[in-house]
Amino acid sequence: MAKFGNVQVKKCGFSPSPLCLNALIDDKKPIRISGMNSTTTVGAESLMAAIAQRRSMGLSRMSDAPVPQELIETMLEAANWAPSHKDTEPWRFTIFSGEGRGHLADFFEAAYRSDHAEPMDPVALQGYRDRAFAAPVWIAIAMEPGRDSAGNPLVPEIEEVMAVSGAVLNLHLMASSLGLAGMWHSKGVSVHPAVAAGLGLREPRYLLGFFMLGWPNCEWMSGERRPIMDKVRWVTE
Numbered sequence: 001m002a003k004f005g006n007v008q009v010k011k012c013g014f015s016p017s018p019l020c021l022n023a024l025i026d027d028k029k030p031i032r033i034s035g036m037n038s039t040t041t042v043g044a045e046s047l048m049a050a051i052a053q054r055r056s057m058g059l060s061r062m063s064d065a066p067v068p069q070e071l072i073e074t075m076l077e078a079a080n081w082a083p084s085h086k087d088t089e090p091w092r093f094t095i096f097s098g099e100g101r102g103h104l105a106d107f108f109e110a111a112y113r114s115d116h117a118e119p120m121d122p123v124a125l126q127g128y129r130d131r132a133f134a135a136p137v138w139i140a141i142a143m144e145p146g147r148d149s150a151g152n153p154l155v156p157e158i159e160e161v162m163a164v165s166g167a168v169l170n171l172h173l174m175a176s177s178l179g180l181a182g183m184w185h186s187k188g189v190s191v192h193p194a195v196a197a198g199l200g201l202r203e204p205r206y207l208l209g210f211f212m213l214g215w216p217n218c219e220w221m222s223g224e225r226r227p228i229m230d231k232v233r234w235v236t237e
């Protein structure tokens with residue numbers, strides 16, 4: 001499984017190795033955890049490294065090398081540990097890979113057709129189809145709200161979306177930790193009603209986008225954030 005350790009390798013180009021996680025440790029930016037003793041620090045530092053080195057890397061940063069199913073299953077297992085109010089576990093995933101992406105191409109084509117009148121541009125239409133093959137793996141992200149026995153929602157819809165978001169973050173953290181490039185895409189065809197229909201998603205179930213996944217074809221990217229203290233207020237007395 002994932003080992004972060006202290007090995008510091010900065011390059012993480014395409015690699016068939018599932019565990020190029022060591023590349024995720026950036027020696028120029030040591031992450032300090034204060035207020036903890038030495039026993040807890042090791043795990044906390046690894047976790048902080050995994051969090052800070054998670055990156056969104058889209059289609060242009062992925063090779064077309066296939067991703068082993070076991071790695072995708074590991075990501076899904078991580079996703080499944082997300083919290084949800086009333087334990088509704090509303091996250092639903094559909095994985096498209098290999099020839100299965102042909103079905104996704106059909107959905108993307110349906111999206112194009114629903115937005116355009118005849119005569120359609122065959123090149124543009126083919127572009128929509130080709131998109132499905134631009135990543136080795138596409139994971140459709142859906143939300144299925146929990147219901148009580150009378151069919152009423154157990155929690156407000158927004159809480160279900162929050163829970164799915166936590167699941168996708170877990171999935172993304174695991175992807176990055178495995179050295180995989182990935183990104184949550186949430187606009188255009190990724191949330192198109194025709195694509196949702198193709199996936200069999202009807203209200204109250206929602207399509208919240210796709211997680212595109214593959215091996216990086218470039219160096220691992222670094223991230224940046226504005227300081228947390230600019231976003232925090234302390235109330236202590």
Ligand SMILES: Cc1cc2nc3c(=O)[nH]c(=O)nc-3n(C[C@H](O)[C@H](O)[C@H](O)COP(=O)(O)O)c2cc1C
Nearest residue numbers: 054055056057058165183184185186187209223224
């Ligand atoms: C809910 C959600 C939806 C997103 N949708 C898109 C998208 O449609 N297109 C895109 O380029 N990036 C999308 N992103 C990725 C963000 O742009 C990215 O997370 C942000 O730039 C920070 O980069 P990082 O993830 O590498 O830290 C999305 C991220 C989240 C959390």
